[in-house]
Amino acid sequence: MAHSLQTIVVVVFVLVRITTSQDTQNKLTFEPNLSSSNLSTIQLDGSKTHVQSIKDDLVCSSCKFGLDFALWKFRKPDGTYPGLFKFIITMCKDLKIDSPAVCEGMVSALQNETSFLLTKLQLNGGQICGLIFPSKCQSSGLSWNDDKWTVPIPQKNPTLKSYKTKPREGSPLKVLHISDLHIDLMYEPGSAINCDDPLCCRKGQQVSKKEAGNASYWGSYGYCDVPYWTVENMLSTAAKTQKYDYILWTGDLPAHNVWSQKRSSQIYLIKNLTTLLLKYFPDTAIYPALGNHESDPVNSFPPSYVKGYNSISWLYDELVKAWAPWLPKDAIATVKQSGYYTTIVKPGFRIVSLNMNYCNNENFWMLLNPVDPNNELKWLVSVLTSAESKGESVHIIGHIPPSAGGDCLKVWRNNYYDIITRFKATVTAQFFGHTHTDEFEIFYADSSLQNPISMAYICPSVTTYTNSNPSYRTYDVVSNTWTVIDHHTYILNLSNANTVQSDPQWKLEYSAKSTYGLQDLTAESWHKVFKSWFTDTTTTGNTFAKYYVNFHKGHPPTETCDDNCKRDLLCRIAGGNFTNLNCVS
Numbered sequence: 001m002a003h004s005l006q007t008i009v010v011v012v013f014v015l016v017r018i019t020t021s022q023d024t025q026n027k028l029t030f031e032p033n034l035s036s037s038n039l040s041t042i043q044l045d046g047s048k049t050h051v052q053s054i055k056d057d058l059v060c061s062s063c064k065f066g067l068d069f070a071l072w073k074f075r076k077p078d079g080t081y082p083g084l085f086k087f088i089i090t091m092c093k094d095l096k097i098d099s100p101a102v103c104e105g106m107v108s109a110l111q112n113e114t115s116f117l118l119t120k121l122q123l124n125g126g127q128i129c130g131l132i133f134p135s136k137c138q139s140s141g142l143s144w145n146d147d148k149w150t151v152p153i154p155q156k157n158p159t160l161k162s163y164k165t166k167p168r169e170g171s172p173l174k175v176l177h178i179s180d181l182h183i184d185l186m187y188e189p190g191s192a193i194n195c196d197d198p199l200c201c202r203k204g205q206q207v208s209k210k211e212a213g214n215a216s217y218w219g220s221y222g223y224c225d226v227p228y229w230t231v232e233n234m235l236s237t238a239a240k241t242q243k244y245d246y247i248l249w250t251g252d253l254p255a256h257n258v259w260s261q262k263r264s265s266q267i268y269l270i271k272n273l274t275t276l277l278l279k280y281f282p283d284t285a286i287y288p289a290l291g292n293h294e295s296d297p298v299n300s301f302p303p304s305y306v307k308g309y310n311s312i313s314w315l316y317d318e319l320v321k322a323w324a325p326w327l328p329k330d331a332i333a334t335v336k337q338s339g340y341y342t343t344i345v346k347p348g349f350r351i352v353s354l355n356m357n358y359c360n361n362e363n364f365w366m367l368l369n370p371v372d373p374n375n376e377l378k379w380l381v382s383v384l385t386s387a388e389s390k391g392e393s394v395h396i397i398g399h400i401p402p403s404a405g406g407d408c409l410k411v412w413r414n415n416y417y418d419i420i421t422r423f424k425a426t427v428t429a430q431f432f433g434h435t436h437t438d439e440f441e442i443f444y445a446d447s448s449l450q451n452p453i454s455m456a457y458i459c460p461s462v463t464t465y466t467n468s469n470p471s472y473r474t475y476d477v478v479s480n481t482w483t484v485i486d487h488h489t490y491i492l493n494l495s496n497a498n499t500v501q502s503d504p505q506w507k508l509e510y511s512a513k514s515t516y517g518l519q520d521l522t523a524e525s526w527h528k529v530f531k532s533w534f535t536d537t538t539t540t541g542n543t544f545a546k547y548y549v550n551f552h553k554g555h556p557p558t559e560t561c562d563d564n565c566k567r568d569l570l571c572r573i574a575g576g577n578f579t580n581l582n583c584v585s
């Protein structure tokens with residue numbers, strides 16, 4: 001098969017490369033061109049994505065093989081690996097895993113923590129490839145997927161009287177939710193929307209792709225984040241449209257140029273955007289949650305016992321300053337230590353902001369000791385136990401959703417699921433972001449998936465990354481019961497907005513209640529809708545078609561949602577445990 005022939009060719013190349021790598025001036029004698037026409041002649045189903053995945057397989061097997069060999073070759077008796085990262089950069093460039101600038105930037109950004117972990121954990125080649133090139137290579141055999149641990153959850157105190165509250169009459173609270181801004185300060189109208197880097201629409205990029213289009217003023221469908229002026233326009237529009245009782249801001253501020261970021265650029269953006277929010281909402285409480293992109297390198301959130309250069313305190317100390325206008329002293333104290341906090345919003349109503357980076361399966365520090373990092377879930381249980389005893393309601397906010405379709409470690413997610421099940425009367429809603437798509441997740445009491453107990457709303461991103469419209473959302477929350485009774489999602493339709501320079505129109509895309517025909521927004525009502533999608537085997541079935549369009553923020557892919565696509569979306573809703581659908585969790 002052509003596939004295995006290619007593998008052999010690449011493996012031979014890696015061997016040649018390694019044996020000559022000590023002399024870095026050595027010119028390559030043999031270089032396979034993985035982007036050449038050879039690959040596209042491999043006949044499978046002929047789709048572009050398949051060719052891409054074959055390329056990734058090839059790159060990955062060469063990467064694993066090459067690194068196993070390199071680890072053996074570069075290892076010194078004292079356990080260090082001088083020259084290893086230089087080799088990885090060369091390999092990245094030669095195998096065209098990424099563009100030269102991205103290869104250099106990513107490897108040098110990840111060098112410190114990878115070598116720390118390498119000496120502690122004796123990683124093998126496959127594991128390192130997964131760590132450094134996660135989008136190309138799946139890590140195999142990393143221990144974080146195998147570890148089992150449980151956080152103790154106390155039973156409900158039987159003498160506790162249950163607080164039966166009625167929703168307060170009058171108009172509900174208005175809550176604004178903004179997620180995944182990913183502002184690109186280098187955004188340049190007219191630049192290419194598809195380039196050689198993972199993020200495009202920027203100044204001075206290499207473009208070898210023929211069909212690349214050009215970036216538009218307000219944002220672009222492509223591999224692009226959003227310009228500053230689009231975000232400012234959104235905030236000013238949202239502020240003019242109505243008054244909000246409070247704002248949820250669930251993280252990911254920087255653009256996706258993860259290969260060229262620095263601690264200082266991350267801090268600059270946190271300060272800059274805090275200032276911007278204060279400008280448009282000077283008198284509104286804002287409850288932020290920490291994204292996975294705020295760190296440098298991306299996804300790097302060591303637990304607090306990691307000290308010295310790699311310590312995360314450079315970031316948490318900045319959060320303390322940035323979030324100070326909105327949070328009380330005790331909340332600030334846990335932010336400084338761990339990046340999470342809780343605070344009272346109104347009497348009887350509390351918000352818990354989780355640092356979901358301690359469940360992030362791309363946070364390599366979790367390899368060291370993934371057992372409830374920074375005691376976050378233990379802390380959550382204690383906050384919820386105390387809230388329950390006082391009859392408070394709690395909204396949980398965070399960046400990465402605890403869903404199976406996402407990036408949350410399974411063991412962490414299972415513990416979290418158990419906590420929500422135990423405190424289902426106290427936790428009246430959950431809010432996340434990170435996926436950039438418009439989704440929701442139904443929590444169930446057991447694996448029969450018949451007893452829905454809680455809802456998590458996953459807010460679509462402001463960024464267009466990739467191929468979508470900028471968007472934000474508002475929720476209607478009833479006082480006293482602190483339940484969500486409706487939500488409204490707004491988008492900037494870029495097809496329209498980019499035809500004019502001034503006054504782009506942010507429009508209501510849909511309201512949850514009327515679009516999905518919900519009686520109310522309880523988990524039971526969502527479950528009914530969800531079940532109707534599950535039993536409806538035609539892909540065009542009633543509201544599922546609307547869900548599909550909304551999922552993509554009004555800009556769905558041109559191909560229709562086939563059975564695999566539908567199963568994937570449904571699995572994400574049911575927390576990945578819908579055995580009838582063969583979801584992988």
Ligand SMILES: *[C@@H]1O[C@H](CO)[C@@H](O)[C@H](O)[C@H]1NC(C)=O
Nearest residue numbers: 031032033034035036037038
């Ligand atoms: C790789 O192949 C493509 C298409 O055949 C060609 O345009 C490009 O110049 C080649 N690159 C190198 C480095 O040989």
Ligand SMILES: *[C@@H]1O[C@H](CO)[C@@H](O)[C@H](O)[C@H]1NC(C)=O
Nearest residue numbers: 002005006009036037038039
């Ligand atoms: C790649 O394609 C070229 C011409 O298209 C051909 O000469 C060459 O043998 C191919 N290489 C492999 C490894 O298939």
Ligand SMILES: *[C@@H]1O[C@H](CO)[C@@H](O)[C@H](O)[C@H]1NC(C)=O
Nearest residue numbers: 108109110111112308309310
């Ligand atoms: C790696 O860590 C050292 C301190 O241990 C620091 O001086 C150096 O700047 C770091 N390098 C990178 C690329 O982050």
Ligand SMILES: *[C@@H]1O[C@H](CO)[C@@H](O)[C@H](O)[C@H]1NC(C)=O
Nearest residue numbers: 190191192207212213214215
């Ligand atoms: C569009 O982008 C390409 C590649 O960046 C550039 O060569 C071309 O001049 C641009 N076209 C316009 C109309 O700006």
Ligand SMILES: *[C@@H]1O[C@H](CO)[C@@H](O)[C@H](O)[C@H]1NC(C)=O
Nearest residue numbers: 185228268271272273275276
């Ligand atoms: C934030 O960044 C924008 C865009 O670069 C700039 O115009 C503005 O002055 C900055 N604001 C602050 C407070 O740094």
Ligand SMILES: *[C@@H]1O[C@H](CO)[C@@H](O)[C@H](O)[C@H]1NC(C)=O
Nearest residue numbers: 414417444445446447577579
């Ligand atoms: C998921 O499904 C499996 C198999 O049905 C079951 O054992 C497990 O308890 C379920 N987990 C949750 C969190 O519902």
Ligand SMILES: *[C@@H]1O[C@H](CO)[C@@H](O)[C@H](O)[C@H]1NC(C)=O
Nearest residue numbers: 493494495496509553554555
């Ligand atoms: C966006 O605008 C285009 C062009 O007017 C239109 O075809 C499309 O339906 C609009 N999309 C949404 C979600 O409103």
Ligand SMILES: [Zn+2]
Nearest residue numbers: 252291292434
């Ligand atoms: Zn994210």
